[in-house]
Amino acid sequence: MLIRKDYTPISSSLITPEAIYEERRALMKLTASVAVLAVASPLSAALAFQKQKSSLELTPFDLVSSYNNFYEFSVDKEGPAKLSKHFKPRPWTVAIGGEVQKPQTLDIEAIIKKIPLEERIYRLRCVEGWAMVIPWVGFPLSSLLKAAGLTSKSKYVEFETLFDPAQFPGQKQSFGNIPFPYHEGLRIDEAMHPLTILAVGLYGKELMPQNGAPIRLVVPWKYGFKSIKSIVKITLKEHQTRSTWNEIAPSEYGFYANVNPAVDHPRWSQARERVIGKFFKQDTLAFNGYGAEVAHLYKGMDLRKFY
């Protein structure tokens, strides 16, 4: 029988040294600079974007599009794909306001056409203990924020999901403790980080409703609930923003919600994860494997306190 005695967290030898990491980045940039037009699909329109190479094994498209946490549709994982058939991701606008120089309302068509899109192959780690690898198509959130003009008061960014119970059956439920519309937030340095993107597609095609159409946040080093879907509003604020799960259960879901195998959710362990499509679990990486890029953002912070 397999009785392992070595119960150790991730050893430091598994962490890529910065020099090698930089080398890999350079190589990636070199090999990835080919613009690709993905194959059209009957479901959603293909996007033009810059392809990325990655050694990560992608989670198959049919799993990414059928296993979703999107409580606006259903609390059941397979519910969103079924209940979102009539969701209308057009027309759609995103209002950017609050502490910015130029408040503006952007049309999704204009965003997709004007902003150069790029592929980002990221790990996604859900706070529930499962994970995926998803080839997103999107652009850095920073480009949108820069265009709106930050001020000295732009210290946090708050996002809001569409509130429309006619389209989101989950928002109708009177029983249940989720205060819709869903809100999420980031500190400004997290929002401006090059890894933080707004995604408009995955697997080369426009986002499907169950994945957060037509535009969603992706912050790969944080638990999935931070990556808010179907965004209609982005508000810059001076003080820490709302965060829906944090409001529901502050002792269980922090504002930061960085993936951290060393800090358990009070009810379950975060040390390991089930990669969707695989049977056995694997170790979860600190910052979901993006520590080299983002750990410096939290220097001096007690991550047990700011979980």
Add this chain to the structure above:
Amino acid sequence: MRFVIWFGALLPIVYALIRFSVEIQPQWVRESFVFVEQFVPFTLTKFPTDPLKFLTDLSGDSAFWLLALTLAFTPVRVFLKLNLIRYRRLAGLFSFFYALIHAMLFIGIDQEFHIHGVTHEVLTKPFIAYGMGAFVIMLTMALTSTKKLFGLFHSWHKMIYIAAVLIVIHYLMSHKTITWDNMAMGGVLIFLLVLRLIKR
């Protein structure tokens, strides 16, 4: 009656086999499941996306519902004047069978037989402690369920009420939110317990 319990208790296994064999089923089998799917509230034609979670949930649910069945024999006798008590042990053992699978998935697959990991989880995560508590109670009940030992340990088997309550708490705590669906287990248990209070 024995046949009915065997049939019902083995349904979850049949269901798991159907879901896991989706990709190797002959065309006509699959098509008939597509047909049946229209009339049932669950899917039959999709390989489980998260197999470990699928099996854990299925075995856990099965263990609870068979435990509820075990608790139903007494009210059935009292209110429906139907004495089926002699089949209660079979239902209880099937409940334990699924609890055993459930616990082994946690110990063997989730924790990969890592004993320190298991004890760490039990000691630090209340919901796992409740589940493990219920499992240990059911294990002792299963071991003392032979005719000879049952006579000796008869009163110990009252612990089933504790196990049932622990299971409901364990189940509710394992979810992020509490919905009407999740309340069903608690509702049925309360109903079964209230039935006992009424007659006494």
